[in-house]
Amino acid sequence: MGAKTAEPALPDTFQKLTDHLTASYAGLLTPAVVRKVVRDCYQPLSNARIAGYVPILVEHNSxxxxxxxxxxxxxTAPLREESDESHESHESEATPSPGLGEGFEAP
Structure with missing residues (x-):
C-alpha cells in the first residue's frame, strides 16, 4: 500500500557521473535533483544503436x-523550453544600434 516502485538502476558509468556531478553541485542542488537530471538525460539515449557516444552526450546534456x-x-521548479512565440517576441523587441543607420537592428 503506497509503496514506491524502485527506479531502474543506472549503468555504472552513469552512476559514477551522478556521483561526480553530485559532488560538483554540493550545496547548490540536492543529490536527488542531480540523479533525476542524469536519468532524464540518459533515458532517451538508453537504447541507442551506437552506444559509444552515449556517456559523453549524457554528461554534456546533464x-x-x-x-x-x-x-x-x-x-526545484521544472525546466520549461521557450516556445517559438516567446522567442519571436524577444526578436521583435530589438532596438536599433547607434551607428548602424536607419532600418538596421543589432544582432
Missing part, C-alpha cells in the same frame, strides 16, 4: 541542465 537549474531563482 551539465547543461544543471547549470540552467543553478541559475534559476527556484532550482
Amino acid at each position: 551539465r547543461d541542465r544543471l547549470r540552467q537549474l543553478v541559475r534559476r531563482p527556484d532550482p
